[in-house]
Amino acid sequence: MKRSTIDLWVGLFVAIGIAAVVFLSLKAANLTPQSADQTYTLYADFDNIGGLKVKAPIKEAGVVVGRVAAIQLDTKTYRARVTLMLDKQYTFSRDASAEILTAGLLGEQYIGLLQGGDPDELKAGEHITLTSSALVLEQLIGKFMTSFSGGNNSKASASAAQ
Amino acid sequence: MTELLLSPLRRLGHTTINAIWRLGFISRFLLAILRYSGQSLLRFNLTIREIYFAGVMSVIIVVVSGLFVGMVLGLQGYNTLSRFGSADALGALVALSLLRELGPVLAALLFSSRAGSAMTAEIGLMKATEQLDAMSVMAVNPIARVVAPRFWAGVISMPILAAMFNVMGIFGGYLIGVVMIGLDSGTFWSQMQNNVDLHYDVINGLIKSLCFGIAVTLIAVFEGYDATPTAAGVSAATTRTVVTSALVILAVDFVLTAFMF
Structure with missing residues (x-):
């Protein structure tokens, strides 16, 4: 040939x-939203992140605005430090809050942001201070059980006093 | 009596020594290829010719297999996913299984049986008909002239073929999922885009296929160069190429997957 x-x-x-x-x-x-120049990072400390994974979505009003970039344990406070990578076009106020939610009953866990009312905006590298932890099923059941038996105890003591 | 006990042991020892000797030989062979690559890459049209025979000629089989693997993934994935009410994730399932595993591995298996065996047979026959010796006599280094261009052609072709396999597979999954079953086209693509990461999935898959390309082509040219220079020897070498390549691809794939994902 x-x-x-x-x-x-x-x-x-x-x-x-x-x-x-x-x-x-x-x-x-x-390719588009992952590159570093179009995102900025925020940090959020949680008492318990439950089953949150790296790359989990971050949602505000159900819209994906970023992804979890890293999860570490802060060795001073022993809380989980989550690095949030957010799209630059979305900014959040200083009193915005973050909570760990679950998609559906058994779905993946994600971070839900809730915009606050403060006119100042969070800048790259700052911390979200208002956080609430993931719901851990065992702890929830534990709380329910103790409150349940606690109620019984108070009733029992009340009847004993009579 | 002692001979009866000793002879299997002797055979075991011989096999072990032989295996280690071949491992050493193949490593030195790779070094020799790399050493003479400079010379052979200066005459790049030799490599281009080999890319034509190894890569371009493998396109048809890779493309057709990719299409069918994608369509089967679409059908089977839909059957299973719809049972859990998550048929929307079909796009992600097809793309991730192709990019991470099926694309590189199947393309490499096809490449080793389509192009690797041909390389072994060609080099083995050159050796059997003493063409390699004739080159040495004429002060042409057979490794630089014959082996290195084939090696680089395989290394270059393999990622390209794997990428084609992936694209055709995704297209096959799209045909089944969207055109035939009637899933929403937007959901199919957005699920895929949400779950596929450029570095984690696409680049890692390409790195995998590059490693397979190196392994498969090295085995193919080595078996050809090492073949017993008879008709039976060349046919045995060709068989060994296909079998060894398949086993090495699967073993390397396991190791790479364990490191990457």
């Missing part, structure tokens, strides 16, 4: 390969 024909086919092959990679990164991976 002539060399120019081979060159043409190989050129076509490589071009289609590059097009395939571009397609995968643009259409399948959606």
